[in-house]
Amino acid sequence: MTVTITDIPADNEQLIRKTADLLFREFMVNYPDAWPTPESAVREVRESLLKDRISRIALENNDVIGWIGGIRQYNGISWELHPVVVSSTRRYMGVGTRLVRDLEEQVRKRGGINIFLGTDDENFQTSISGIDLYPGVLEKAKNIRNIKNHPFEFYLKCGFEITGVIPDANGFGKPDIFMAKRLVPWKGRGGNDEDSNVPG
Numbered sequence: 511m512t513v514t515i516t517d518i519p520a521d522n523e524q525l526i527r528k529t530a531d532l533l534f535r536e537f538m539v540n541y542p543d544a545w546p547t548p549e550s551a552v553r554e555v556r557e558s559l560l561k562d563r564i565s566r567i568a569l570e571n572n573d574v575i576g577w578i579g580g581i582r583q584y585n586g587i588s589w590e591l592h593p594v595v596v597s598s599t600r601r602y603m604g605v606g607t608r609l610v611r612d613l614e615e616q617v618r619k620r621g622g623i624n625i626f627l628g629t630d631d632e633n634f635q636t637s638i639s640g641i642d643l644y645p646g647v648l649e650k651a652k653n654i655r656n657i658k659n660h661p662f663e664f665y666l667k668c669g670f671e672i673t674g675v676i677p678d679a680n681g682f683g684k685p686d687i688f689m690a691k692r693l694v695p696w697k698g699r700g701g702n703d704e705d706s707n708v709p710g
């Protein structure tokens with residue numbers, strides 16, 4: 511399949527609608543509260559076209575088969591990945607990975623050095639849901655196992671690390687898992703090359 515990754519032109523109503531349809535349809539399966547109506551998905555896509563955002567779609571024959579968004583945070587030094595979605599008919603073919611790589615490139619171009627994200631586990635898909643994470647939250651997070659195709663593993667494969675967890679973020683036993691990835695070589699404290707050998 512030939513897949514192109516590109517911006518959504520702000521005046522292309524058809525592509526905005528197709529992207530929103532994809533978001534609504536695919537999140538309805540596991541996260542029905544995320545975008546509960548087609549209109550809420552359209553609003554999300556429109557917001558992604560505002561200033562301080564990155565919004566990139568994967569196109570195959572003029573069909574939108576994937577979408578990734580980035581939100582400028584921390585004065586543009588770090589960007590939040592939100593959201594990423596690939597059509598269920600096109601998963602496990604590398605499209606998600608290509609979208610993440612593309613977002614990394616876009617963030618680097620804008621001078622960013624990190625991407626971070628939160629990935630909820632509301633459906634007991636990992637070993638750190640459905641249980642009381644206190645005490646020893648980080649120890650349990652360190653030993654996380656994927657039970658039912660939770661996307662944290664996709665992000666691990668894209669080079670992200672788990673950097674933290676909010677226990678019970680979505681209700682008892684339903685945590686949010688935080689992940690991050692550095693996009694450029696470590697430059698030392700405060701980004702000064704001369705400090706690059708100073709640990710911590």
Ligand SMILES: CC(C)(COP(=O)(O)OP(=O)(O)OC[C@H]1O[C@@H](n2cnc3c(N)ncnc32)[C@H](O)[C@@H]1OP(=O)(O)O)[C@@H](O)C(=O)NCCC(=O)NCCS
Binds near residue numbers: 596665
């Ligand atoms: C998560 C998602 C974007 C991945 O897209 P994709 O195109 O299938 O991903 P890729 O084909 O690039 O997969 C890259 C690797 O991650 C693995 N992977 C992908 N999704 C995975 C999952 N849910 N669980 C475990 N591993 C997964 C693939 O097997 C592949 O591994 P490999 O390199 O060893 O072969 C897609 O499944 C999706 O849209 N899910 C629904 C929306 C969603 O959950 N978004 C994230 C919310 S935080």
